[in-house]
Amino acid sequence: MDDDSSWRFRKQLLLVDENLMAEEVAALKFLCTDLLPFGRLENVKSALDIFQLLMAEDYLNEEDNFILAELLYRINCHSLLRKLGYSKEKVQECLPEKGRVSLYRQMLYELSENITSEMLKEAVFLLQKRLPKQQSALELMILLEKQGLVTDSNVQVLEELCVNVSPDLLEIVNCYKQAKVSLPQQENTLPIKESSLSHTGDVRVLANSQVTSFQSLSSNINDNKAANLTQGFSEMHLELPGGLNNAKNESKSMTSYKMDGPHRGFCLVINNVEFDGSLPERKGSCKDAGELERVFTWLGLDVRIYKNKTSREIKELLESWQHFPGHKDRDCFVCCILSHGESGAIYGKDEVLVSIRTIMSHFTAKQCPQLAEKPKLFFIQACQGKEIQQPVPIEADAHVPNVPSTPQSVSPSESIPEEADFLLGMATVDGFVSFRHIQQGAWYIQALCSKLELLVPRGEDILSILTEVNEDVSRRVDRLGTKKQMPQPAYTLRRKVIFPIPKEPPPSQQHRGF
Missing domain, CATH: 3.40.50.1460 (Rossmann fold)
Incomplete structure (x- = not known):
């Protein structure tokens, strides 16, 4: 019986791996940076490699595969959730209690998803003296971290980039800063494994019923992909301090697609x-x-x-x-x-x-x-x-x-x-x-x-x-x-x-x- 259960579990992982493209594997790897030892994560070549590391750290097993469901949800691969026995709605429901991807990591990934090719060119030009040339917005985030220019407690470089490249993106960073400030007074901290410390020093804290939704705070970028294909920040519910409620309301002014061409x-x-x-x-x-x-x-x-x-x-x-x-x-x-x-x-x-x-x-x-x-x-x-x-x-x-x-x-x-x-x-x-x-x-x-x-x-x-x-x-x-x-x-x-x-x-x- 146990062998059958193990076989079904590993078959699920294999099916997920077969349906992921290289860009999606890179996104999974990035989102796991605060969960897995950085040295081992750097050597990852496939989704199966990531799954093995998650199992080794006891984040993923036959009884609990939610971490993988969360990761697929965040990279917008909702059609694969069914292979794990989840739906998009079920993942959203479980995130406040079981979500593990750090707020900081969510913020960086959300930024990378909303940086267009033109914005990326401008960002690379502004940072060319500090960084080697890279090919994607996600790689830009990784390089900024490796150079120590961005950490969970210092996002000044990101703010300066957003101001110069696209001020609309600044709201994602501001939402992260606001939520980070308000979490310590209200969080219910869960035990964190030593391996949850990344090279950035970011420790992931989970808050149960009192954490807010970055997705709602940053609705200027992804107001409701859930009406189809929601992706983005952690599903949390936080009673915001007075000033942050205003910020939340102001964030509803989502940016619009360019409609002023010839x-x-x-x-x-x-x-x-x-x-x-x-x-x-x-x-x-x-x-x-x-x-x-x-x-x-x-x-x-x-x-x-x-x-x-x-x-x-x-x-x-x-x-x-x-x-x-x-x-x-x-x-x-x-x-x-x-x-x-x-x-x-x-x-x-x-x-x-x-x-x-x-x-x-x-x-x-x-x-x-x-x-x-x-x-x-x-x-x-x-x-x-x-x-x-x-x-x-x-x-x-x-x-x-x-x-x-x-x-x-x-x-x-x-x-x-x-x-x-x-x-x-x-x-x-x-x-x-x-x-x-x-x-x-x-x-x-x-x-x-x-x-x-x-x-x-x-x-x-x-x-x-x-x-x-x-x-x-x-x-x-x-x-x-x-x-x-x-x-x-x-x-x-x-x-x-x-x-x-x-x-x-x-x-x-x-x-x-x-």
Whole structure:
């Protein structure tokens, strides 16, 4: 029995190791700096090496694998949590009591995640007399520590860098300093192993119910990746001193993506209305496509509409846009797909499924460098579940018999590439149908266009707008009062997406002659 348990445990570790890339292993190594002997950690070459060290120090074993769950959570590998028997929500719940990554280490890692390539170039230039050339922001943090320029009690160099490179980043450092000052009066200290001392001299203290969330304090960088893919500071709950409550409120002014370039960006609308086999015509979808074209043109994007594309044509189309050099001068990218669908996929005109993850993966920083660090927004109007009886005039974007289904359910968060700067707006939650009026268009698309027109002029960001869309659609009901729908956004955005307020009135007002 014990052998079976040990075998399952080591198999879990092997599966996690096989799914981690070199950059993620480097991040794990960095986050473990205050937990493991530095000399041994320097020789780490793989995730398995890290796991062995954690087991040797009794942080990781068959009975308790939470340290690994915490590490995966912090580096944004939430899809791997299931292999350990955890969910993102469960990790968040356990962090106040069981979290082990030091506040200092979290702060440094959070900074490295939010330093763009341009910021890194400036930082290297400012520090070139002190540091050798390095290739990543994480390496910059490591070198600063090795040179003794940054410690848990001295972050002055980081402050000076932030002021000169990006003042917005200064808030992460300030949040760390504030929490560090307030912890000693309120902490419940747990025993610390000798090996918990790093070369920086940082001792990690755990506070149970009285520790606060760095993630909420630094919401200017990662306000709520938890609505999809939360990463960042320790989940803690601290009654802040009066001055810090003000700092917490001020920190809510999250930085926004750059939206002041010569061109806003491109918006693709793939509108599949007619199909080659048994899938029914999607009446009313052309109204949705027209509304999307009007609204996104009003927002400053160059809209391109493609109608009735096969699965192969969709892939070829995305590949051509993936390599389009004009993205370089654009602020963002938007792609709207209107079609029938299944869990985690949409149908081409030929009734062959195309994975949503495949669609989005064309535009990762690696595949499309021109869009690196720019927001990429995808809106999918399609069912994500089984066919239901279709009342008139409401139709469901569902599949029909004799059309193959996807082999397994895929949630929206799993559809997003595990890279930053993506947003996926789904018309419905996984497993359920979405509805479309045969004359007025889809509930989701119509609500999306309406809320964009209403809330962009008020300066609202896209996530706030999608929350309003959720409210709108959730209140709608078919004429029999029996059909409901709930949209679902998922994202890895690092900043707020706020479209500049257009000079022209919204399209709906233009049509009325206002």
